[in-house]
Amino acid sequence: MSLRLYDTHDRQVRDFVPLVPGCVSIYLCGATVQAPPHIGHIRSGLNFDIMRRWFGYRGYDVTFVRNVTDIDDKVIDKERTTGTPWWQIAYANERAFNDGYTALGCLPPTVEPRATGHVPEMIEMMRGLIERGHAYEADGNVYFAVTTFPEYLELSNQELENLRQPESAGETGKRDTRDFAMWKRAKEGEPSWETPWGRGRPGWHLECSAMAHKYLGSAFDVHGGGLDLIFPHHENEIAQSKAFGDEFANFWVHNAWVTMSGEKMSKSLGNSVLVSEMVQRWRPIVLRYYLGAPHYRSMIEYSEESLREAETAFARIEGFVQRVVERCGLVDAAPEVPLAFAEAMDDDLGVPQALAIVHTAVRQGNSALTADDKENAVARLAEVRAMLGVLGLDPLDEQWAGADRGDDLHGVVDSLVGLVLEQRQAARARKDFATADAIRDQLGIAGLAIEDTPSGPRWTISNQ
Numbered sequence: 248m249s250l251r252l253y254d255t256h257d258r259q260v261r262d263f264v265p266l267v268p269g270c271v272s273i274y275l276c277g278a279t280v281q282a283p284p285h286i287g288h289i290r291s292g293l294n295f296d297i298m299r300r301w302f303g304y305r306g307y308d309v310t311f312v313r314n315v316t317d318i319d320d321k322v323i324d325k326e327r328t329t330g331t332p333w334w335q336i337a338y339a340n341e342r343a344f345n346d347g348y349t350a351l352g353c354l355p356p357t358v359e360p361r362a363t364g365h366v367p368e369m370i371e372m373m374r375g376l377i378e379r380g381h382a383y384e385a386d387g388n389v390y391f392a393v394t395t396f397p398e399y400l401e402l403s404n405q406e407l408e409n410l411r412q413p414e415s416a417g418e419t420g421k422r423d424t425r426d427f428a429m430w431k432r433a434k435e436g437e438p439s440w441e442t443p444w445g446r447g448r449p450g451w452h453l454e455c456s457a458m459a460h461k462y463l464g465s466a467f468d469v470h471g472g473g474l475d476l477i478f479p480h481h482e483n484e485i486a487q488s489k490a491f492g493d494e495f496a497n498f499w500v501h502n503a504w505v506t507m508s509g510e511k512m513s514k515s516l517g518n519s520v521l522v523s524e525m526v527q528r529w530r531p532i533v534l535r536y537y538l539g540a541p542h543y544r545s546m547i548e549y550s551e552e553s554l555r556e557a558e559t560a561f562a563r564i565e566g567f568v569q570r571v572v573e574r575c576g577l578v579d580a581a582p583e584v585p586l587a588f589a590e591a592m593d594d595d596l597g598v599p600q601a602l603a604i605v606h607t608a609v610r611q612g613n614s615a616l617t618a619d620d621k622e623n624a625v626a627r628l629a630e631v632r633a634m635l636g637v638l639g640l641d642p643l644d645e646q647w648a649g650a651d652r653g654d655d656l657h658g659v660v661d662s663l664v665g666l667v668l669e670q671r672q673a674a675r676a677r678k679d680f681a682t683a684d685a686i687r688d689q690l691g692i693a694g695l696a697i698e699d700t701p702s703g704p705r706w707t708i709s710n711q
Contacts (some may be wrong), residue, residue, distance in 0.1 A: 248307060250593045252469070253475065253544060255499040256402050257482045260595050265468055265495060270310070271302045274459045274496070276472035276480065277313040277359070279451075280320040280340035284347045285519035286538060286549070287473075287505035287512035293535060294502040294543040294596075295471050296353040297638060299590050303696055304584070304637050309465065312462045313356040314455060315341050318448055319364050323437055333438055347522035350531045351538070352646050358462055362454040366440045369449055369457045372491055373429055373442075381490040385420025387432030387445040393425050396486045402499060403478035412479075427483050429453040452483035459484075460493055470496035474503055475511065502543045512549065518550060529554060532647050536640055537559040542606040560606075562707075565642050566698070567609045567616075569705065572643070575621050580632035580641070588634050598638065605634050664695060668704050671697075 250263045265271050276294050278288060293311070293594040301308050316322075317337035326333040341361075348355075373389050376382035381395045393399045393407065400407055408553050417434060428450040433439035439446040458468065472481060480498065504511045512519050526535055537557035541547050571578060585608070591600035599619075612627030635641040667686060674682040687697050695706045 250301075251595055252498055252500055253595050255501050258404075258669070260702065261360065262497070263468075263498070266434070266466055269306070269308060269471070271307040272310045272467035273299065273302075273312065273469045273471060274455070274463055274464045274467060275311070275313045275356075275470075276455060276476055277315050278341065278344045279316040279319050279321060280337045280344060281325045282317065283340055283343040284521055284522050285505075285512055286525055286534070287519065288344070289347045289351055289353075289522050290505050290538045290547070291471075291473050291502050292348050292353050292451055293351055293538050295500075296348075297539055297543075298469075298471075298500070298596055299354065300639060301596060302638055309357070310463065311354075311356045312358050312459070314458050315359060315361045316345075316451065316454065317341065317361045318438060319451060327664060330353060343523065347459070347526075350522065350526050351535045352532070354639075360458045360462065362449055362458075365454065365457050365461065366442075366449065369430070369453050369462050370442050372460070372487065373444075375491050376429075376487065379490065379492075381486075382429060383422065384444045385422075387447060388418055388420060388428055389416075389430035389444055389447075390421055390426040391483065391486055391490070393427070393431055393486065394423060396490050396709065398489065399486050400478075401484060402482050402485060405478065406569060424560050427452065427479065429487065444496065453487060455480070456487040456491070456493075457482050459495070460491075461486065463694075466494035467496060469498045469500055471500045471502070474501045477501060503546045505538070505547045505549055506668055507549045509548070517547070529558070532562050532640060535560045539598060539638060540602055543596060552644065561640070564609055564640075567612050568631065568642055570616055571612065571624050574616065575628075577643070578625050578628045580636050581629040582633070584633045584637060585630055588637075592637070601634065601638070605631060608634070639705065662704050664690070668706070669696070672704070 251260050252263050253260045273295065275291070277292070278284065294313075295313075298308050299311050315337075318333065322333050322337055325331070325336050329336070373382060376391065377384065377389070380392075382389055382391050395412075396458050407425070410425050412427065414424075415428070417432060418428050422627065430442065430444065430447050430453065431450055433446040433448065437448065439448050459470070460709075470481065470484075485495060503601050506512060507520075522534075529537075533554070537554055538547065540557060540560075547553075564683065584592075585604055588601050588604040591597040594600070608627045612624050612631065615621075615623035615627060632643065638662065639646075641647070667690065671683045671686040674680070674686065690697055690706070698705050698707070
């Protein structure tokens with residue numbers, strides 16, 4: 248079975264054939280850094296991290312570009328309301344986003360360009376579009392003339408005659424109200440850059456077209472982002488880039504939202520859950536499982552209950568891994584994942600089906616442990632580690648080693664709990680089961696779960 252992806256433009260799952268054999272190029276619309284990230288923001292980066300990892304497993308050399316929008320109406324508005332310089336706001340939140348990606352185990356992109364670092368490329372693209380008759384300057388603004396591009400709105404499947412663009416302050420001189428701004432004339436007190444048409448700053452859409460062209464060329468394999476970007480952002484990118492002469496993206500892949508009470512998670516709606524807060528309450532590897540387990544095109548309705556369910560599901564996997572290691576020693580990942588897992592991932596990144604294969608292997612491995620069939624248990628763990636590695640969820644991988652609790656703190660707690668567990672073992676040895684149970688219950692109240700294993704008691708931190 249060949250690898251297949253759902254293409255938003257064609258509205259169907261298509262066979263993936265890279266433009267350059269052996270290589271895959273991905274452009275992901277990254278953060279607009281006016282505020283710290285909530286888990287809806289990080290879901291997009293995580294979904295495309297899984298895509299990138301799967302392409303890598305399939306033997307492709309992946310170039311992964313994820314931009315940073317560090318100048319935007321929202322960033323400038325935040326400067327006005329807080330009095331903090333725009334660049335300071337943007338940089339602080341850019342770091343917060345990267346901290347969030349790192350905490351949830353996302354691999355760093357090949358390149359992470361900022362909009363403000365690519366004004367020359369934007370000027371070059373605007374100049375070419377004006378020369379070709381697709382753009383024009385008016386009152387220091389530069390607009391794209393949408394009626395000059397017959398394919399406009401094919402991605403979002405809209406009709407041009409029904410399109411109504413909202414009025415934007417300072418966007419004067421439009422020939423058609425549906426035209427969109429690529430460059431905005433400078434206003435007093437706002438950051439600006441010099442261009443042949445006067446000082447100003449980038450429009451949101453132009454930056455991605457310019458950066459994709461610079462780092463991935465005139466054609467690349469996959470353009471990704473959230474569903475909310477289909478219109479106007481991605482629609483306008485297509486118009487700019489193709490009118491400029493680029494073939495642009497071969498596949499358009501969009502991830503669904505994280506919702507709360509049916510509404511898209513959003514800072515403006517006041518229903519966002521910040522990643523920085525979540526990693527204090529939940530282990531980051533559990534958050535990765537929670538956000539990565541549903542299919543990338545399925546909505547996630549946020550709730551504490553669903554997070555606890557994800558924690559329980561991952562605990563079953565992690566418990567099996569730990570039990571095999573305790574009884575059989577460290578087991579390396581298998582060189583290949585099971586065929587059923589690969590088929591699920593090849594089918595539009597079917598993570599839910601792939602995780603079902605993981606859980607089946609865990610159940611089989613646990614049965615082998617119960618039967619003292621160490622050879623079979625080790626074989627299942629090798630498969631499980633290979634599958635979890637592709638998903639970025641292997642608890643034995645170095646990216647997670649000590650990440651959840653900190654090595655120093657874990658060592659201190661382990662020593663203290665060890666002393667208490669020795670007292671419990673002594674109570675059990677003298678058949679004082681009431682005392683042994685009381686010790687276990689007190690540890691449970693303190694947030695520790697105790698499991699008795701053939702090699703002795705083992706503790707874990709519980710969020711219950």
